[in-house]
Amino acid sequence: MKIIYLHQYFKLPRESGGTRSFDLACGFLGLGHEVEMITSSSDTKFKTKKRWSRIKEDGLIIHYMYMPYSNNMNYFERIMAFLKFLCFSTFKLLSLKGDLILATSTPLTIGIPALIKKWTHKTPYIFEARDIWPETVIAIGAIRNKILQKILYFLEYVIYKNAEAIIPLSIDMKNSINSRYPKLASKPIEVIENISEIERFQKGYNKDLYIIKEKIGFQPKFIILYAGTFGRVNGLDYVIDFAHNLQKIDSEIVFVLVGDGLQKQDVINRASDKGVIDKNVFFLDSVSKSELPQLYFECDIGSSFVVNIKELWANSANKFFDTLAAGKPVLINYGGWQKDKINKENIGYVLPQVFKDEDVQKFSIYCQNISLLAKQRENALNIANKNYSTQVAVAKYKKIFNDIY
Numbered sequence: 001m002k003i004i005y006l007h008q009y010f011k012l013p014r015e016s017g018g019t020r021s022f023d024l025a026c027g028f029l030g031l032g033h034e035v036e037m038i039t040s041s042s043d044t045k046f047k048t049k050k051r052w053s054r055i056k057e058d059g060l061i062i063h064y065m066y067m068p069y070s071n072n073m074n075y076f077e078r079i080m081a082f083l084k085f086l087c088f089s090t091f092k093l094l095s096l097k098g099d100l101i102l103a104t105s106t107p108l109t110i111g112i113p114a115l116i117k118k119w120t121h122k123t124p125y126i127f128e129a130r131d132i133w134p135e136t137v138i139a140i141g142a143i144r145n146k147i148l149q150k151i152l153y154f155l156e157y158v159i160y161k162n163a164e165a166i167i168p169l170s171i172d173m174k175n176s177i178n179s180r181y182p183k184l185a186s187k188p189i190e191v192i193e194n195i196s197e198i199e200r201f202q203k204g205y206n207k208d209l210y211i212i213k214e215k216i217g218f219q220p221k222f223i224i225l226y227a228g229t230f231g232r233v234n235g236l237d238y239v240i241d242f243a244h245n246l247q248k249i250d251s252e253i254v255f256v257l258v259g260d261g262l263q264k265q266d267v268i269n270r271a272s273d274k275g276v277i278d279k280n281v282f283f284l285d286s287v288s289k290s291e292l293p294q295l296y297f298e299c300d301i302g303s304s305f306v307v308n309i310k311e312l313w314a315n316s317a318n319k320f321f322d323t324l325a326a327g328k329p330v331l332i333n334y335g336g337w338q339k340d341k342i343n344k345e346n347i348g349y350v351l352p353q354v355f356k357d358e359d360v361q362k363f364s365i366y367c368q369n370i371s372l373l374a375k376q377r378e379n380a381l382n383i384a385n386k387n388y389s390t391q392v393a394v395a396k397y398k399k400i401f402n403d404i405y
Contacts, residue, residue, distance in 0.1 A: 004098035010039035027394030040067040101125035111159035127163040139311035169316035196325035196384035204293030221252035225299035230261030235307035296326035303331040327381035
């Protein structure tokens with residue numbers, strides 16, 4: 001079977017960002033399928049006279065369209081990028097022959113080329129919902145126009161309705177879809193969570209290197225790693241405020257924040273104002289996915305944060321799964337399925353969205369509990385192997401492929 005994979009922000013391991021699509025595509029190749037990826041890139045090497053560049057990577061054929069994009073772009077710039085890719089990827093998709101389309105959001109508009117391909121060439125598609133879009137962007141106030149909201153909800157419904165199967169990345173996402181669109185009750189909706197790339201994180205580090213120590217100038221007693229986007233929804237002001245209070249109790253527990261984004265300078269400024277920058281909060285530049293295992297090896301726990309908006313709790317954050325793949329406890333500050341998983345499986349610590357002094361004190365005590373942390377490290381890797389490995393995800397997709405064909 002030939003699968004045409006649509007992912008606007010596809011990344012290779014040597015790049016910064018999530019590699020779920022790459023890992024799945026390689027898994028599909030391993031099942032004997034052909035796979036072609038349609039994506040975009042801001043790498044100027046793809047800025048040619050031709051609209052599309054074609055390369056082959058590990059057996060995967062990738063069609064790149066040059067299109068500048070970064071986490072520093074505002075919402076209007078991002079919307080324009082979505083629309084541009086929508087137009088050109090539709091024509092590209094129509095020019096390719098395939099047996100099945102796999103369209104993965106975000107954005108939601110990635111479903112439109114798949115929809116047109118189905119209507120034009122009768123090619124079935126699967127829609128992978130990485131975010132409950134537009135629900136989340138409406139919740140954070142990015143889209144306020146009521147008419148536009150109704151249009152987007154209608155588009156979401158049409159895309160879901162015409163898909164052969166819907167793949168939400170968490171049980172909370174599935175519940176959201178079911179509650180908002182009861183008419184889709186008969187539609188196959190299979191949860192396939194994000195991927196813990198166990199082999200990459202267990203083998204991709206050097207025990208003799210100490211990059212964090214080299215970057216910040218000393219070896220902290222306890223390191224909390226955040227590796228991701230500095231965006232509006234990530235809520236890193238929370239980290240700065242928490243670190244400010246934690247510094248009064250135990251200054252040897254430090255936060256290392258790795259990444260880039262529109263809000264990074266604001267977060268740095270807040271850290272400076274709170275007197276924690278280069279004391280118990282340190283900032284590092286973005287690294288590629290292949291470099292992340294080293295940082296996770298050196299840290300004590302990984303982390304993921306969001307602002308206090310309930311709709312964001314359904315997310316399936318790369319940071320959560322990377323932490324488990326590294327065999328480290330995970331720290332979050334939100335509810336939903338990830339909180340339930342942490343508490344049920346004893347794989348980390350959940351902070352309240354609004355913390356008090358006693359919460360900071362409790363967390364400080366937790367960081368000193370050597371036996372508990374050791375048990376959570378063991379549990380984290382076991383859960384990653386059992387539930388979230390690439391092999392588990394590919395096996396679930398294989399069943400869906402078999403049901404369609």
